[in-house]
Amino acid sequence: MPIRLILKKFWLYFERYIKKIVWLAKIWYIKNVLKIMEVSVALKRTILAGLVLALWTTIGLCGAGLVVSPSGISVSADSVGEISVRVSGNQTYYLEQFLSGPLRDAEGHILQSGLLQCTVSLSSLAVGDVVWPGGDVVTTMPKRLYISNDYGHSVSLRLRYSLRPGAGVGAGQYEGELVYRLKDGQGRVISVQRIRLRVVIEGVGPSGRSVRLLEGRASGLRLVVDSPIRLLGEGQLPAIEVRFLKDGVVSLPWTPLKRGIVLKETGDYVMEIRLASDARAGSYSGRLVAYDMHGNESFSIAVSADIEERFSLDVNNAVFVMRPSEDGGLISSPVEIAVSNNLGKDFMIYGKLNVVSPEGAKRKVNSDVRLEAKVMVLCDGEWRQYKGWTPVYMMRQVVYISDIRHCNASRLRVIYRISPENKKRMLAGEYEFNVSFYLMPK
Numbered sequence: 001m002p003i004r005l006i007l008k009k010f011w012l013y014f015e016r017y018i019k020k021i022v023w024l025a026k027i028w029y030i031k032n033v034l035k036i037m038e039v040s041v042a043l044k045r046t047i048l049a050g051l052v053l054a055l056w057t058t059i060g061l062c063g064a065g066l067v068v069s070p071s072g073i074s075v076s077a078d079s080v081g082e083i084s085v086r087v088s089g090n091q092t093y094y095l096e097q098f099l100s101g102p103l104r105d106a107e108g109h110i111l112q113s114g115l116l117q118c119t120v121s122l123s124s125l126a127v128g129d130v131v132w133p134g135g136d137v138v139t140t141m142p143k144r145l146y147i148s149n150d151y152g153h154s155v156s157l158r159l160r161y162s163l164r165p166g167a168g169v170g171a172g173q174y175e176g177e178l179v180y181r182l183k184d185g186q187g188r189v190i191s192v193q194r195i196r197l198r199v200v201i202e203g204v205g206p207s208g209r210s211v212r213l214l215e216g217r218a219s220g221l222r223l224v225v226d227s228p229i230r231l232l233g234e235g236q237l238p239a240i241e242v243r244f245l246k247d248g249v250v251s252l253p254w255t256p257l258k259r260g261i262v263l264k265e266t267g268d269y270v271m272e273i274r275l276a277s278d279a280r281a282g283s284y285s286g287r288l289v290a291y292d293m294h295g296n297e298s299f300s301i302a303v304s305a306d307i308e309e310r311f312s313l314d315v316n317n318a319v320f321v322m323r324p325s326e327d328g329g330l331i332s333s334p335v336e337i338a339v340s341n342n343l344g345k346d347f348m349i350y351g352k353l354n355v356v357s358p359e360g361a362k363r364k365v366n367s368d369v370r371l372e373a374k375v376m377v378l379c380d381g382e383w384r385q386y387k388g389w390t391p392v393y394m395m396r397q398v399v400y401i402s403d404i405r406h407c408n409a410s411r412l413r414v415i416y417r418i419s420p421e422n423k424k425r426m427l428a429g430e431y432e433f434n435v436s437f438y439l440m441p442k
Helices: 003-059 420-425
Strands: 065-069 072-075 081-088 093-099 116-122 143-147 155-163 172-184 189-201 209-213 219-225 229-236 240-246 249-256 261-263 267-275 282-291 297-307 311-316 322-324 330-332 335-341 347-356 371-379 382-392 397-401 411-418 432-441
Touching (some): 081 172, 143 155, 209 267, 249 261, 311 432, 322 411, 335 432, 411 432
Antiparallel strands (some): 229 282, 311 335, 347 397, 371 382
């Protein structure tokens, strides 16, 4: 028998023997080693379950966390406090906030509730729901801020706290605690965080106080009036308005300070001060001075303000639709123009009309379309005609020139029409009218 054939048979017997040994080794491994591993895994699971049970008593939800920063904030009429909150979990949770108790000053006086308001914003990737009403007040009663989705995905919240002027507020510094409480879907408390809160209320009296005016916000101060007073402005003051509240009821509505304000009735007031709508840009510093009826100074309030420049316009309905008019022509809905200008200077508004013909081609000059325009301005709360029906050309032309000495108009209406005679000259079809407006200093 050839040696090659003998070696081949020997290799086949040897291979079968090795496979049998491997098979027997696998059986032994399954019967012995895996059984030991099962015992070990079961033991580990038991230990892990014990750890989770122990942790449940402290955090209630494995993997959940609540981080609040900074550790304290201060809120006043001129400043807001911001808090960052980050919540993480692995199943449904919700976050709530409340005051641990009434805010008190150093003498134990309690600040009335309903003055601290909060707004909530969250990261764009958040998938839960903010359930806190915008601008709602924070009290000692727990209120929900946020509810997660079913998977308890992490979320980052930003809370802004501001002070709302109210009646019967006493000047001083009030302190307390804001509490944030994280709960699972069954209402069990997972985590609690607290931060220090300080609320500063500005008041006025014989020694005087200071206030910094911000655009779009009113500053409230407590004022005790023992005798009738006359309030005047001194120094460099912007255009401001003042009103008085007594026991939460308006005693004197918003009144310009230009010619002074007389308050005849005595009592405990909250005086609110704000920038008037016609306040001009600039930096200001002056005083509000209260005199008694004999001309003696009772008290004063230092007032400052920095007003940024604004010079812009906003147009609504710049692409308008012509509808049949009563005389058989066509007329547009009003094009509304709002001007924001606190420079104290006159301005001009230009308009440029574009028309798309039925064929769809834009024409700089379109002899088939002859429009007329009428301009209305809002002065002293009343709409007045600035310009009657005048022809509109396909070029930039003046729409309005202001005169702030007689009318500081900030709103305009431009109405376009096509007379019956001009309508007959037009081609049949649909026209698109587009007007562009430009604001320029005079």
